Amino acid sequence: MPGLDLRKQQLSVEEIFHEGGPPAAVPLRRAALVTVIANPFAGRFEPDIAPFMETLKPLGLSMARRLVEALGGDPAVVEGYGKGAIVGAAGEIEHGALWHVPGGYAMRAVLGDAKAIVPSTKKVGGAGTRLDVPVTHINASYVRSHFDAMEVGIPDAPRADEMAVVLVMTTGPRIHARVGGLAADAIQGEDGLR
Known part of the structure:
Protein backbone atom coordinates (compact mmCIF):
# COMPACT_ATOMS: atom_id res chain seq x y z
CA MET A 1 0.00 0.00 0.00
CA PRO A 2 1.37 3.42 -0.92
CA GLY A 3 3.02 5.20 1.98
CA LEU A 4 2.98 2.14 4.25
CA ASP A 5 5.67 -0.38 5.09
CA LEU A 6 3.84 -3.59 6.15
CA ARG A 7 5.97 -6.27 7.79
CA LYS A 8 3.37 -8.88 8.63
CA GLN A 9 -0.27 -9.68 9.36
CA GLN A 10 -1.83 -12.16 11.75
CA LEU A 11 -5.41 -13.35 11.31
CA SER A 12 -7.06 -15.17 14.18
CA VAL A 13 -10.54 -16.71 14.11
CA GLU A 14 -12.09 -18.53 17.03
CA GLU A 15 -15.37 -20.37 17.45
CA ILE A 16 -16.93 -20.58 20.89
CA PHE A 17 -19.39 -23.44 21.35
CA HIS A 18 -20.15 -23.02 25.06
CA GLU A 19 -18.78 -21.44 28.22
CA GLY A 20 -19.64 -24.28 30.57
CA GLY A 21 -23.38 -24.32 29.87
CA PRO A 22 -25.29 -25.98 27.04
CA PRO A 23 -23.80 -25.70 23.54
CA ALA A 24 -25.05 -22.69 21.59
CA ALA A 25 -27.35 -23.32 18.65
CA VAL A 26 -24.91 -21.25 16.59
CA PRO A 27 -21.31 -20.89 17.82
CA LEU A 28 -19.97 -17.38 18.37
CA ARG A 29 -17.21 -16.53 15.93
CA ARG A 30 -14.65 -13.84 16.73
CA ALA A 31 -11.95 -12.68 14.33
CA ALA A 32 -9.00 -10.35 14.79
CA LEU A 33 -6.55 -9.06 12.22
CA VAL A 34 -3.29 -7.49 13.38
CA THR A 35 -1.11 -5.64 10.88
CA VAL A 36 2.44 -4.66 11.78
CA ILE A 37 3.62 -1.49 10.04
CA ALA A 38 6.61 0.81 10.27
CA ASN A 39 5.92 3.82 12.48
CA PRO A 40 7.02 6.85 10.42
CA PHE A 41 7.20 8.97 13.58
CA ALA A 42 9.29 6.60 15.71
CA GLY A 43 12.19 8.17 17.57
CA ARG A 44 11.14 11.80 17.13
CA PHE A 45 8.39 14.22 18.01
CA GLU A 46 6.33 15.26 14.99
CA PRO A 47 3.79 18.01 15.70
CA ASP A 48 1.60 17.30 12.64
CA ILE A 49 0.80 13.60 12.48
CA ALA A 50 -2.88 13.81 11.46
CA PRO A 51 -2.28 13.52 7.67
CA PHE A 52 -1.05 9.94 8.23
CA MET A 53 -4.66 8.92 8.92
CA GLU A 54 -5.40 9.27 5.19
CA THR A 55 -2.48 6.95 4.44
CA LEU A 56 -3.95 4.38 6.84
CA LYS A 57 -7.47 4.38 5.33
CA PRO A 58 -6.77 1.86 2.52
CA LEU A 59 -5.19 -0.49 5.06
CA GLY A 60 -8.28 -0.22 7.26
CA LEU A 61 -10.56 -1.07 4.35
CA SER A 62 -8.42 -4.02 3.33
CA MET A 63 -8.37 -5.34 6.89
CA ALA A 64 -12.12 -4.91 7.38
CA ARG A 65 -12.87 -6.77 4.13
CA ARG A 66 -10.51 -9.58 5.11
CA LEU A 67 -12.25 -9.96 8.49
CA VAL A 68 -15.67 -10.20 6.85
CA GLU A 69 -14.29 -12.89 4.53
CA ALA A 70 -12.84 -14.76 7.52
CA LEU A 71 -16.31 -14.75 9.10
CA GLY A 72 -17.95 -16.23 5.99
CA GLY A 73 -18.12 -13.34 3.54
CA ASP A 74 -21.48 -11.82 4.48
CA PRO A 75 -21.26 -8.46 6.33
CA ALA A 76 -24.76 -9.08 7.72
CA VAL A 77 -23.42 -11.73 10.14
CA VAL A 78 -21.21 -9.20 11.92
CA GLU A 79 -22.79 -7.93 15.15
CA GLY A 80 -19.81 -6.67 17.13
CA TYR A 81 -16.62 -4.74 16.46
CA GLY A 82 -13.62 -3.06 18.03
CA LYS A 83 -10.18 -1.70 17.21
CA GLY A 84 -6.83 -1.08 18.83
CA ALA A 85 -3.14 -0.35 18.37
CA ILE A 86 0.13 -1.27 20.01
CA VAL A 87 2.89 1.28 19.45
CA GLY A 88 6.52 0.21 19.68
CA ALA A 89 8.74 1.73 22.38
CA ALA A 90 10.25 4.41 20.11
CA GLY A 91 6.77 5.80 19.47
CA GLU A 92 4.13 7.47 21.59
CA ILE A 93 0.54 6.69 22.53
CA GLU A 94 -0.71 9.41 20.16
CA HIS A 95 0.65 7.43 17.21
CA GLY A 96 -1.81 4.67 18.16
CA ALA A 97 -4.61 7.24 18.17
CA LEU A 98 -4.00 7.71 14.45
CA TRP A 99 -5.84 4.39 13.98
CA HIS A 100 -9.15 5.70 15.45
CA VAL A 101 -10.50 7.26 12.25
CA PRO A 102 -9.13 4.82 9.62
CA GLY A 103 -10.08 1.72 11.63
CA GLY A 104 -13.58 2.90 12.51
CA TYR A 105 -14.23 4.36 9.06
CA ALA A 106 -13.20 1.12 7.42
CA MET A 107 -15.51 -1.12 9.43
CA ARG A 108 -18.45 1.24 8.99
CA ALA A 109 -17.83 1.38 5.22
CA VAL A 110 -17.58 -2.39 4.86
CA LEU A 111 -20.46 -3.24 7.21
CA GLY A 112 -22.87 -0.67 5.79
CA ASP A 113 -25.09 1.15 8.22
CA ALA A 114 -23.30 0.49 11.54
CA ALA A 127 7.60 -7.08 21.12
CA GLY A 128 5.09 -9.60 22.43
CA THR A 129 2.84 -7.03 24.08
CA ARG A 130 -0.75 -8.25 24.36
CA LEU A 131 -3.78 -6.02 23.90
CA ASP A 132 -7.39 -6.63 24.96
CA VAL A 133 -9.47 -5.07 22.18
CA PRO A 134 -12.94 -4.05 23.43
CA VAL A 135 -16.02 -5.05 21.45
CA THR A 136 -19.55 -3.65 21.39
CA HIS A 137 -22.64 -4.13 19.21
CA ILE A 138 -22.28 -2.42 15.83
CA ASN A 139 -25.55 -0.49 16.15
CA ALA A 140 -26.02 0.25 19.84
CA SER A 141 -23.25 0.61 22.40
CA TYR A 142 -25.64 -0.16 25.29
CA VAL A 143 -26.36 -3.74 24.17
CA ARG A 144 -24.80 -5.45 27.19
CA SER A 145 -24.77 -8.97 25.70
CA HIS A 146 -22.16 -7.86 23.16
CA PHE A 147 -19.73 -6.25 25.64
CA ASP A 148 -16.65 -8.36 25.04
CA ALA A 149 -12.92 -8.21 24.31
CA MET A 150 -10.51 -10.21 22.22
CA GLU A 151 -6.86 -10.52 23.20
CA VAL A 152 -4.31 -10.08 20.43
CA GLY A 153 -0.55 -9.98 20.14
CA ILE A 154 2.38 -11.16 18.05
CA PRO A 155 5.55 -12.53 19.69
CA ASP A 156 7.98 -10.41 17.62
CA ALA A 157 5.92 -7.24 17.28
CA PRO A 158 5.85 -4.38 17.51
CA ARG A 159 9.53 -3.63 17.25
CA ALA A 160 10.53 -0.24 18.66
CA ASP A 161 9.99 1.51 15.33
CA GLU A 162 6.69 -0.22 14.46
CA MET A 163 2.99 -0.16 15.26
CA ALA A 164 0.57 -3.06 15.30
CA VAL A 165 -2.92 -1.93 14.29
CA VAL A 166 -5.89 -4.19 15.02
CA LEU A 167 -9.49 -4.71 13.91
CA VAL A 168 -11.88 -7.18 15.56
CA MET A 169 -15.31 -8.40 14.45
CA THR A 170 -17.72 -10.85 16.08
CA THR A 171 -20.89 -12.61 14.95
CA GLY A 172 -23.00 -12.29 18.07
CA PRO A 173 -23.29 -11.90 21.81
CA ARG A 174 -21.18 -13.65 24.42
CA ILE A 175 -22.17 -17.28 24.71
CA HIS A 176 -24.67 -17.63 27.59
CA ALA A 177 -25.03 -13.82 27.96
CA ARG A 178 -27.63 -13.29 30.68
CA VAL A 179 -26.92 -10.12 32.63
CA GLY A 180 -29.83 -8.08 31.28
CA ASP A 191 -28.09 7.39 17.98
CA GLY A 192 -25.67 4.46 18.12
CA LEU A 193 -26.29 4.13 21.84
CA ARG A 194 -29.72 2.48 22.21
Whole structure:
Protein backbone atom coordinates (compact mmCIF):
# COMPACT_ATOMS: atom_id res chain seq x y z
CA MET A 1 0.00 0.00 0.00
CA PRO A 2 1.37 3.42 -0.92
CA GLY A 3 3.02 5.20 1.98
CA LEU A 4 2.98 2.14 4.25
CA ASP A 5 5.67 -0.38 5.09
CA LEU A 6 3.84 -3.59 6.15
CA ARG A 7 5.97 -6.27 7.79
CA LYS A 8 3.37 -8.88 8.63
CA GLN A 9 -0.27 -9.68 9.36
CA GLN A 10 -1.83 -12.16 11.75
CA LEU A 11 -5.41 -13.35 11.31
CA SER A 12 -7.06 -15.17 14.18
CA VAL A 13 -10.54 -16.71 14.11
CA GLU A 14 -12.09 -18.53 17.03
CA GLU A 15 -15.37 -20.37 17.45
CA ILE A 16 -16.93 -20.58 20.89
CA PHE A 17 -19.39 -23.44 21.35
CA HIS A 18 -20.15 -23.02 25.06
CA GLU A 19 -18.78 -21.44 28.22
CA GLY A 20 -19.64 -24.28 30.57
CA GLY A 21 -23.38 -24.32 29.87
CA PRO A 22 -25.29 -25.98 27.04
CA PRO A 23 -23.80 -25.70 23.54
CA ALA A 24 -25.05 -22.69 21.59
CA ALA A 25 -27.35 -23.32 18.65
CA VAL A 26 -24.91 -21.25 16.59
CA PRO A 27 -21.31 -20.89 17.82
CA LEU A 28 -19.97 -17.38 18.37
CA ARG A 29 -17.21 -16.53 15.93
CA ARG A 30 -14.65 -13.84 16.73
CA ALA A 31 -11.95 -12.68 14.33
CA ALA A 32 -9.00 -10.35 14.79
CA LEU A 33 -6.55 -9.06 12.22
CA VAL A 34 -3.29 -7.49 13.38
CA THR A 35 -1.11 -5.64 10.88
CA VAL A 36 2.44 -4.66 11.78
CA ILE A 37 3.62 -1.49 10.04
CA ALA A 38 6.61 0.81 10.27
CA ASN A 39 5.92 3.82 12.48
CA PRO A 40 7.02 6.85 10.42
CA PHE A 41 7.20 8.97 13.58
CA ALA A 42 9.29 6.60 15.71
CA GLY A 43 12.19 8.17 17.57
CA ARG A 44 11.14 11.80 17.13
CA PHE A 45 8.39 14.22 18.01
CA GLU A 46 6.33 15.26 14.99
CA PRO A 47 3.79 18.01 15.70
CA ASP A 48 1.60 17.30 12.64
CA ILE A 49 0.80 13.60 12.48
CA ALA A 50 -2.88 13.81 11.46
CA PRO A 51 -2.28 13.52 7.67
CA PHE A 52 -1.05 9.94 8.23
CA MET A 53 -4.66 8.92 8.92
CA GLU A 54 -5.40 9.27 5.19
CA THR A 55 -2.48 6.95 4.44
CA LEU A 56 -3.95 4.38 6.84
CA LYS A 57 -7.47 4.38 5.33
CA PRO A 58 -6.77 1.86 2.52
CA LEU A 59 -5.19 -0.49 5.06
CA GLY A 60 -8.28 -0.22 7.26
CA LEU A 61 -10.56 -1.07 4.35
CA SER A 62 -8.42 -4.02 3.33
CA MET A 63 -8.37 -5.34 6.89
CA ALA A 64 -12.12 -4.91 7.38
CA ARG A 65 -12.87 -6.77 4.13
CA ARG A 66 -10.51 -9.58 5.11
CA LEU A 67 -12.25 -9.96 8.49
CA VAL A 68 -15.67 -10.20 6.85
CA GLU A 69 -14.29 -12.89 4.53
CA ALA A 70 -12.84 -14.76 7.52
CA LEU A 71 -16.31 -14.75 9.10
CA GLY A 72 -17.95 -16.23 5.99
CA GLY A 73 -18.12 -13.34 3.54
CA ASP A 74 -21.48 -11.82 4.48
CA PRO A 75 -21.26 -8.46 6.33
CA ALA A 76 -24.76 -9.08 7.72
CA VAL A 77 -23.42 -11.73 10.14
CA VAL A 78 -21.21 -9.20 11.92
CA GLU A 79 -22.79 -7.93 15.15
CA GLY A 80 -19.81 -6.67 17.13
CA TYR A 81 -16.62 -4.74 16.46
CA GLY A 82 -13.62 -3.06 18.03
CA LYS A 83 -10.18 -1.70 17.21
CA GLY A 84 -6.83 -1.08 18.83
CA ALA A 85 -3.14 -0.35 18.37
CA ILE A 86 0.13 -1.27 20.01
CA VAL A 87 2.89 1.28 19.45
CA GLY A 88 6.52 0.21 19.68
CA ALA A 89 8.74 1.73 22.38
CA ALA A 90 10.25 4.41 20.11
CA GLY A 91 6.77 5.80 19.47
CA GLU A 92 4.13 7.47 21.59
CA ILE A 93 0.54 6.69 22.53
CA GLU A 94 -0.71 9.41 20.16
CA HIS A 95 0.65 7.43 17.21
CA GLY A 96 -1.81 4.67 18.16
CA ALA A 97 -4.61 7.24 18.17
CA LEU A 98 -4.00 7.71 14.45
CA TRP A 99 -5.84 4.39 13.98
CA HIS A 100 -9.15 5.70 15.45
CA VAL A 101 -10.50 7.26 12.25
CA PRO A 102 -9.13 4.82 9.62
CA GLY A 103 -10.08 1.72 11.63
CA GLY A 104 -13.58 2.90 12.51
CA TYR A 105 -14.23 4.36 9.06
CA ALA A 106 -13.20 1.12 7.42
CA MET A 107 -15.51 -1.12 9.43
CA ARG A 108 -18.45 1.24 8.99
CA ALA A 109 -17.83 1.38 5.22
CA VAL A 110 -17.58 -2.39 4.86
CA LEU A 111 -20.46 -3.24 7.21
CA GLY A 112 -22.87 -0.67 5.79
CA ASP A 113 -25.09 1.15 8.22
CA ALA A 114 -23.30 0.49 11.54
CA LYS A 115 -24.24 3.23 13.98
CA ALA A 116 -22.35 2.63 17.24
CA ILE A 117 -18.99 4.14 18.00
CA VAL A 118 -16.22 1.59 17.46
CA PRO A 119 -14.64 0.98 20.88
CA SER A 120 -10.89 1.26 20.99
CA THR A 121 -7.77 0.82 23.06
CA LYS A 122 -4.10 1.53 22.56
CA LYS A 123 -0.82 1.24 24.40
CA VAL A 124 2.93 1.54 24.01
CA GLY A 125 4.83 -1.70 24.44
CA GLY A 126 7.59 -3.95 23.20
CA ALA A 127 7.60 -7.08 21.12
CA GLY A 128 5.09 -9.60 22.43
CA THR A 129 2.84 -7.03 24.08
CA ARG A 130 -0.75 -8.25 24.36
CA LEU A 131 -3.78 -6.02 23.90
CA ASP A 132 -7.39 -6.63 24.96
CA VAL A 133 -9.47 -5.07 22.18
CA PRO A 134 -12.94 -4.05 23.43
CA VAL A 135 -16.02 -5.05 21.45
CA THR A 136 -19.55 -3.65 21.39
CA HIS A 137 -22.64 -4.13 19.21
CA ILE A 138 -22.28 -2.42 15.83
CA ASN A 139 -25.55 -0.49 16.15
CA ALA A 140 -26.02 0.25 19.84
CA SER A 141 -23.25 0.61 22.40
CA TYR A 142 -25.64 -0.16 25.29
CA VAL A 143 -26.36 -3.74 24.17
CA ARG A 144 -24.80 -5.45 27.19
CA SER A 145 -24.77 -8.97 25.70
CA HIS A 146 -22.16 -7.86 23.16
CA PHE A 147 -19.73 -6.25 25.64
CA ASP A 148 -16.65 -8.36 25.04
CA ALA A 149 -12.92 -8.21 24.31
CA MET A 150 -10.51 -10.21 22.22
CA GLU A 151 -6.86 -10.52 23.20
CA VAL A 152 -4.31 -10.08 20.43
CA GLY A 153 -0.55 -9.98 20.14
CA ILE A 154 2.38 -11.16 18.05
CA PRO A 155 5.55 -12.53 19.69
CA ASP A 156 7.98 -10.41 17.62
CA ALA A 157 5.92 -7.24 17.28
CA PRO A 158 5.85 -4.38 17.51
CA ARG A 159 9.53 -3.63 17.25
CA ALA A 160 10.53 -0.24 18.66
CA ASP A 161 9.99 1.51 15.33
CA GLU A 162 6.69 -0.22 14.46
CA MET A 163 2.99 -0.16 15.26
CA ALA A 164 0.57 -3.06 15.30
CA VAL A 165 -2.92 -1.93 14.29
CA VAL A 166 -5.89 -4.19 15.02
CA LEU A 167 -9.49 -4.71 13.91
CA VAL A 168 -11.88 -7.18 15.56
CA MET A 169 -15.31 -8.40 14.45
CA THR A 170 -17.72 -10.85 16.08
CA THR A 171 -20.89 -12.61 14.95
CA GLY A 172 -23.00 -12.29 18.07
CA PRO A 173 -23.29 -11.90 21.81
CA ARG A 174 -21.18 -13.65 24.42
CA ILE A 175 -22.17 -17.28 24.71
CA HIS A 176 -24.67 -17.63 27.59
CA ALA A 177 -25.03 -13.82 27.96
CA ARG A 178 -27.63 -13.29 30.68
CA VAL A 179 -26.92 -10.12 32.63
CA GLY A 180 -29.83 -8.08 31.28
CA GLY A 181 -29.69 -4.63 29.76
CA LEU A 182 -30.75 -3.54 26.30
CA ALA A 183 -31.36 -6.57 24.06
CA ALA A 184 -30.18 -6.59 20.45
CA ASP A 185 -33.73 -7.09 19.20
CA ALA A 186 -34.82 -3.92 21.05
CA ILE A 187 -32.33 -1.54 19.41
CA GLN A 188 -33.97 1.70 18.29
CA GLY A 189 -31.07 2.52 15.99
CA GLU A 190 -31.27 6.30 16.23
CA ASP A 191 -28.09 7.39 17.98
CA GLY A 192 -25.67 4.46 18.12
CA LEU A 193 -26.29 4.13 21.84
CA ARG A 194 -29.72 2.48 22.21
